[in-house]
Amino acid sequence: MTEKWIETKRGANVRVLDAGSGAPLVFLHGAGGLFADNPFLDLLAKRYRVLAPEWPGYGDSTGDEQLDDMLDFTLHGWDVVSALGLTRPHLVGHSMGGMIAAEMACLAPNDLGKLVLVGAAGLWIPEQPIADLFALLPFEFAQLLFHDPIAGATMLTGGLDFTNLQAVADFYIGNAKRMGVAGKILYPIPNRGVARRLYRVTAETLVLWGSSDQLIPPVYAEKWKRLLPNARAVQIDNAGHMLPYERPDAFAAEVSTFLG
Amino acid sequence: MKFTWFNLMPWPYLPDDFRQRYRSVWVDIPSTLYDPRKGHFLYHEYMDQLEYADALGFDGIGVNEHHQNGYGLMPSPNLIASSLARRTSRAAICVIGNSIALYNPPIRVAEEFAMLDVISGGRLIAGFPVGTPMDTNFCYGQIPAITRDKYREAHELIMRAWHENEPFAFDGKYTQLRYVNCWPKPIQQPNPPIYIPGGGSIETWDFCLDYDYNYSYLSFTGYKRGKDLMDGYWDRVAKRGKDESPYRGAFAQIICVAETDREAEDLYSEHVRYFFNRCLHVYPGFADPPGYRTIKTLKSGFLSQLTEDAMNRFPTLTWKELVDERFIIAGSPATVRQQMEEMIKGLHVGHVFCLFHNGNMPDWKTRQSSKLFADKVMPHLRNMWPEWLQDNRWWPAPLEERVHPEDSLPSLEGKR
Numbered sequence: 001m002t003e004k005w006i007e008t009k010r011g012a013n014v015r016v017l018d019a020g021s022g023a024p025l026v027f028l029h030g031a032g033g034l035f036a037d038n039p040f041l042d043l044l045a046k047r048y049r050v051l052a053p054e055w056p057g058y059g060d061s062t063g064d065e066q067l068d069d070m071l072d073f074t075l076h077g078w079d080v081v082s083a084l085g086l087t088r089p090h091l092v093g094h095s096m097g098g099m100i101a102a103e104m105a106c107l108a109p110n111d112l113g114k115l116v117l118v119g120a121a122g123l124w125i126p127e128q129p130i131a132d133l134f135a136l137l138p139f140e141f142a143q144l145l146f147h148d149p150i151a152g153a154t155m156l157t158g159g160l161d162f163t164n165l166q167a168v169a170d171f172y173i174g175n176a177k178r179m180g181v182a183g184k185i186l187y188p189i190p191n192r193g194v195a196r197r198l199y200r201v202t203a204e205t206l207v208l209w210g211s212s213d214q215l216i217p218p219v220y221a222e223k224w225k226r227l228l229p230n231a232r233a234v235q236i237d238n239a240g241h242m243l244p245y246e247r248p249d250a251f252a253a254e255v256s257t258f259l260g
Numbered sequence: 261m262k263f264t265w266f267n268l269m270p271w272p273y274l275p276d277d278f279r280q281r282y283r284s285v286w287v288d289i290p291s292t293l294y295d296p297r298k299g300h301f302l303y304h305e306y307m308d309q310l311e312y313a314d315a316l317g318f319d320g321i322g323v324n325e326h327h328q329n330g331y332g333l334m335p336s337p338n339l340i341a342s343s344l345a346r347r348t349s350r351a352a353i354c355v356i357g358n359s360i361a362l363y364n365p366p367i368r369v370a371e372e373f374a375m376l377d378v379i380s381g382g383r384l385i386a387g388f389p390v391g392t393p394m395d396t397n398f399c400y401g402q403i404p405a406i407t408r409d410k411y412r413e414a415h416e417l418i419m420r421a422w423h424e425n426e427p428f429a430f431d432g433k434y435t436q437l438r439y440v441n442c443w444p445k446p447i448q449q450p451n452p453p454i455y456i457p458g459g460g461s462i463e464t465w466d467f468c469l470d471y472d473y474n475y476s477y478l479s480f481t482g483y484k485r486g487k488d489l490m491d492g493y494w495d496r497v498a499k500r501g502k503d504e505s506p507y508r509g510a511f512a513q514i515i516c517v518a519e520t521d522r523e524a525e526d527l528y529s530e531h532v533r534y535f536f537n538r539c540l541h542v543y544p545g546f547a548d549p550p551g552y553r554t555i556k557t558l559k560s561g562f563l564s565q566l567t568e569d570a571m572n573r574f575p576t577l578t579w580k581e582l583v584d585e586r587f588i589i590a591g592s593p594a595t596v597r598q599q600m601e602e603m604i605k606g607l608h609v610g611h612v613f614c615l616f617h618n619g620n621m622p623d624w625k626t627r628q629s630s631k632l633f634a635d636k637v638m639p640h641l642r643n644m645w646p647e648w649l650q651d652n653r654w655w656p657a658p659l660e661e662r663v664h665p666e667d668s669l670p671s672l673e674g675k676r
Contacts, residue, residue, distance in 0.1 A: 068406065068433075135398065135545035173558050180405040180551025187549075188401040 012063025357387020
C-alpha cells in the first residue's frame with residue numbers, strides 16, 4: 001500500500017493508505033486505529049481501489065480539535081471523500097468507523113455506492129450493554145476484542161515489550177490520544193441517535209459481524225438489519241470484534257461477494 | 261497561615277474484606293453498603309465536627325463534592341455549607357468546590373454560591389474543580405476530551421454573571437441563555453476568593469495564574485510526594501512573573517495529634533489505615549479515561565505518577581511507614597508542629613486543608629486530635645509568613661456586622 005497525505009477543506013491533514021484499482025472503496029477504521037499491517041486491505045485492493053483514511057488525532061493525522069460531535073465526524077468523512085476526488089465510493093466502516101459510515105449514508109444517501117458495516121458501533125440495546133472501553137485496563141482489551149486473545153494481544157500492541165517502560169508510556173499516550181478523540185462520539189454510551197435516522201439510507205447494506213464478538217455482541221447485527229431499509233446480515237465464525245484482522249480472507253471474500 | 265478544617269465525610273462501615281469483595285470504593289460501589297438510618301446520625305456527627313472546628317478557632321471549615329463515593333458523602337456540598345452558614349458565624353466556609361462543568365446550566369453555581377455568600381455574611385471561599393475523572397466522567401457522563409472546554413465556558417459564564425450588572429445573553433457552545441441575570445449577587449465583590457483544586461496538570465496552573473486564583477493540591481499522600489508537584493507550580497508562578505505569595509497555594513494534609521507519638525499510633529492507626537486501605541481502593545480503570553488529561557500533561561511526566569507504586573502500597577502501609585514517609589503528620593504536639601513547619605516551608609503554602617477525621621475515626625478521637633492541634637500546634641504556626649502578613653487576596657472579607665444565628669443554639673461542646 002502507498003501512503004499519501006490529503007488536506008480537507010476544513011484544514012485537517014489526513015494520512016490515507018491507497019492501493020489497487022477498480023471501483024473506489026473507502027475503509028473507515030475503528031477506535032483503535034489502523035495497525036501497522038492491514039492484510040485485509042491488501043486483499044480488497046486486488047479488486048478495488050482501496051482508500052483508508054486515518055481519523056484526526058490518529059497517528060499524525062490532524063484536525064481533531066475541529067471535531068466535537070457526531071455531525072462534525074460525519075462531515076469530516078465526506079470532506080475526506082471530496083478531498084480524494086471520489087464519486088459514489090463504497091463505504092466500509094469498522095466499529096466506530098461503521099458508526100460514522102452509517103451517519104454518512106443517512107446524511108447524503110445518494111453519494112455512496114454500497115455500505116458495509118463491520119461490528120458497527122452506534123446502537124444501544126439496554127439488555128445487551130456494550131462494555132465500557134474507557135474503563136478497561138490495557139491487558140483487558142485483547143480478551144474483549146479477539147476470538148483468539150493471545151494472537152490478538154500481539155496484533156494490538158505490535159509486539160510491544162511491556163518491560164520497556166518508555167515503550168509502554170508511548171503506547172499509553174498514543175492510546176489516550178486516539179481514544180480521547182473517539183470518546184467524543186463513543187462516551188459515555190456509543191449511541192448518538194443514528195437509529196432515528198437510518199430510514200434515510202438507500203444504499204444496499206451488508207452488516208458483517210464476528211460471531212464471537214464480545215465487545216458488541218452479534219445481537220447488534222440483527223438490530224442494524226432491522227433498522228436499515230435494505231440490509232442483510234452475515235456472521236463469520238472464529239472471529240471477534242477485530243474480524244477484519246482476525247479473518248482477513250473470509251472478511252475480504254464476503255465484502256467482495258457483496259460489492260460485486 | 262490559614263488553617264481550614266476539612267471533612268471528606270467517609271462512610272465508616274465498609275466491611276473488613278471490602279478490597280477483596282469489591283473492585284472500587286468509587287463509581288460502582290454497591291449502594292447496598294450504605295445505610296440511610298446510620299447515615300442520618302453520621303451527617304449530623306460530621307456537621308457537628310465542622311461546627312466544633314469553628315469554635316476551636318480554625319480559620320475555615322471545608323467541604324467538597326464527590327459522587328457515588330464511599331469516602332465522600334457530599335454529592336452536594338452546598339447543602340452542608342448552607343447548614344454551616346446558619347450554625348457558625350466566624351470561620352470561612354470553604355466549598356472546594358462545585359464541579360462547574362457538571363451543572364446545567366452552570367448559572368446554578370453562580371446562584372447557589374451567591375446565596376451561600378449572602379447567608380454567611382461574606383464568608384464563602386468558592387472552589388471550581390475540573391473534577392476527578394471518577395466524578396466528572398464516570399459518574400456524571402461528561403466526555404473526557406471535552407470536559408476542560410466545558411469547564412472553561414462554565415467559568416466564563418459564572419464570572420460574568422457575578423460581575424455584570426445588566427442582564428446579558430450568553431451564546432456558549434454548551435450553554436445558551438437569553439437572559440443571564442444573577443439574583444442574588446455575592447456580598448464579596450467582585451467575587452468570593454476562588455480556589456482551584458488540581459492534580460498537577462499544567463493547564464490548571466496556567467488557569468490559576470491567568471486569573472490569580474489559589475491553586476490547591478488536594479493530595480492524600482503527604483508533602484514528600486507533593487513536593488515535586490508544588491515545585492512545578494511555583495516554577496510556573498515565577499516563569500509567569502507573578503509574586504510568590506504563599507497564599508497562592510494550598511495543600512491538604514492528614515494530621516493526627518495526641519499527647520505523645522506513641523499515643524497517636526494507639527489512637528489513630530486503625531482509622532488511618534481504614535482510610536488508605538478501604539477508602540482509597542479505586543479501580544484503576546476509573547482513574548484516567550483517555551482524553552481527560554491533555555497529551556501535554558501526560559508527556560510532562562504525569563505517567564510517572566501512574567507507574568509509581570504508591571497506589572499499590574496503600575493497603576499494606578504500616579503506621580511506621582505512613583509516619584516516616586510523611587504520608588501523614590502524626591504524633592505529639594511537638595512532633596506535629598515540627599513536621600507542619602517542614603511541610604509549610606517545603607511546599608511554600610499559606611493555606612492548609614487539615615484532615616483530622618480519617619476513615620472510620622470516632623467522634624471523640626476526631627475532636628481530641630483537632631483540639632490538641634488548635635491549642636498546642638496552630639498558635640505556633642500562625643506567623644510563618646511574616647512578609648506576607650497583609651496579603652488577604654485569597655481570604656474572604658466578611659461583613660463587619662453580621663447575624664450570629666449560632667448564639668441561640670446549645671453549646672457545641674462534645675456530646676459524648
